[in-house]
Amino acid sequence: MDDKRSLMINKNIGDFESNVEEEMDLRRGPWTVEEDFKLINYISTHGEGRWNSLSSCAGLKRTGKSCRLRWLNYLRPDVRRGNITLEEQLLILELHSRWGNRWSKIAQYLPGRTDNEIKNYWRTRVQKHAKQLRCDVNSQQFKDTMRYLWMPRLVERIQAASASTSTGSATTSSCVTTPSDQFMMTSYDEGLNNNNSTNMDHLGFMSSPSGHVTPETSSVVVSPTSGLTEYHMGSEVGKVENSYYNQDESLVGPQIMLQPQNYLDDNGGLLNEDLTQSYHNWFENVNGVLPSYSDSFWNIGSDEDFWLLHQQQQQQLVNDGSF
DNA sequence: AAATGTCTCAACCGCAAATAG
DNA sequence: CCTATTTGCGGTTGAGACATT
Numbered sequence: 001m002d003d004k005r006s007l008m009i010n011k012n013i014g015d016f017e018s019n020v021e022e023e024m025d026l027r028r029g030p031w032t033v034e035e036d037f038k039l040i041n042y043i044s045t046h047g048e049g050r051w052n053s054l055s056s057c058a059g060l061k062r063t064g065k066s067c068r069l070r071w072l073n074y075l076r077p078d079v080r081r082g083n084i085t086l087e088e089q090l091l092i093l094e095l096h097s098r099w100g101n102r103w104s105k106i107a108q109y110l111p112g113r114t115d116n117e118i119k120n121y122w123r124t125r126v127q128k129h130a131k132q133l134r135c136d137v138n139s140q141q142f143k144d145t146m147r148y149l150w151m152p153r154l155v156e157r158i159q160a161a162s163a164s165t166s167t168g169s170a171t172t173s174s175c176v177t178t179p180s181d182q183f184m185m186t187s188y189d190e191g192l193n194n195n196n197s198t199n200m201d202h203l204g205f206m207s208s209p210s211g212h213v214t215p216e217t218s219s220v221v222v223s224p225t226s227g228l229t230e231y232h233m234g235s236e237v238g239k240v241e242n243s244y245y246n247q248d249e250s251l252v253g254p255q256i257m258l259q260p261q262n263y264l265d266d267n268g269g270l271l272n273e274d275l276t277q278s279y280h281n282w283f284e285n286v287n288g289v290l291p292s293y294s295d296s297f298w299n300i301g302s303d304e305d306f307w308l309l310h311q312q313q314q315q316q317l318v319n320d321g322s323f
Numbered sequence: 324a325a326a327t328g329t330c331t332c333a334a335c336c337g338c339a340a341a342t343a344g
Numbered sequence: 345c346c347t348a349t350t351t352g353c354g355g356t357t358g359a360g361a362c363a364t365t
Contacts, residue, residue, distance in 0.1 A: 030333070030359090052350070064350070069334065072352095104353060119354075120332055128330090 027061045031070050035060055039067055040075055073114045080112025084121050086161065090154045092118055093126075093146055 027035075042058035048071060051064030060067060073079070084092070088110055095106040101122075103115035110118065126146075130137035133145060 028335075050350080065336095065352095066334075068351075073333075101354065115353075116333075123355095124331060 025061065026063060028066070031074075035062070036070070036075060039071060043071060043075075073116050078112050079114065084113075084117075086154055086158045088113065089121075090151060090158065092121065093151055093154070096122065096126075097143065097146070 031039075038058045038060055042054060046054070046057075048054070048068075051068045053064075055062050055064050055067045058067075062070075091110060092106060095109060099105055101119075103119045103122075107113050107115040107118050127137050129145075129150075130139075130142045133142060135141045
């Protein structure tokens with residue numbers, strides 16, 4: 001992905017240079033490295049907001065909307081990249097079942113994830129399963145499938161992962177990034193309040209002491225840090241463990257640790273119970289009527305496999321009166 | 324190896340709400 | 345209040361990567 005991104009950036013360096021005659025017009029399309037620099041440097045000095053004037057003051061030929069989007073979805077320091085973790089998947093499914101396509105609201109409870117990313121996840125992964133089931137993503141059938149099959153299975157996998165980590169294994173289900181995808185992870189507070197710290201992994205640059213970004217000051221340095229870092233985003237939403245390296249020294253992104261205070265009641269307030277535990281308890285209850293799912297559920301070979309499995313589970317649930 | 328299909332995700336669009344003047 | 349501008353949101357698109365035939 002980052003290769004694709006860098007290719008796109010490189011391609012656009014050429015576009016940028018060859019389109020000097022168009023500089024008076026507003027630019028559209030993928031952002032160039034130069035544009036990213038301008039935006040990052042300007043925001044590091046002046047802060048964000050007033051996007052239209054920011055765009056012109058920063059010397060960008062972009063709409064304010066485009067600048068805002070680029071910053072929020074890509075350049076700001078606390079943007080978290082990499083695979084959506086199991087915990088995050090569970091949270092997305094849970095929150096979507098409460099709020100529907102309220103992506104920005106859902107994103108508030110996934111530190112570092114953008115509404116765009118969650119929306120993309122939903123469309124590419126979740127809706128794909130609905131398509132495989134040949135049912136509407138909003139249908140009761142699909143909602144039941146999520147609730148009775150998908151989410152319990154996620155809990156099962158989360159527990160399996162945590163069990164393996166608690167027995168001394170260094171494996172983790174959280175976003176494991178490749179060296180090319182590495183980035184400087186700062187806490188949300190640091191990222192928000194200290195504009196000298198910028199995430200520009202994809203550029204291969206980091207901040208100079210002045211907070212300005214220059215190619216000359218660039219190098220990617222990731223300091224291993226231990227301990228938990230509190231994340232605050234409107235309301236307290238989670239703790240992130242800065243686990244930077246696997247045993248094989250590949251870079252590891254932060255782990256969201258589900259905490260009891262992280263969960264929400266139907267009004268969006270925080271619950272005082274551990275969601276993972278409650279799902280676990282609930283799963284234990286229904287597990288009597290649910291056969292233990294093999295990974296075939298998660299690695300469906302064909303539409304027919306998925307449908308057959310699904311039909312079998314549904315029939316068993318109906319027979320047992322669970323619906 | 325080439326053609327075709329599928330997936331991913333950054334960026335755009337239109338609209339509505341919020342804010343400024 | 346009213347109007348203009350800005351901000352934020354959700355839906356959609358399309359380029360490039362990847363997989364399959």
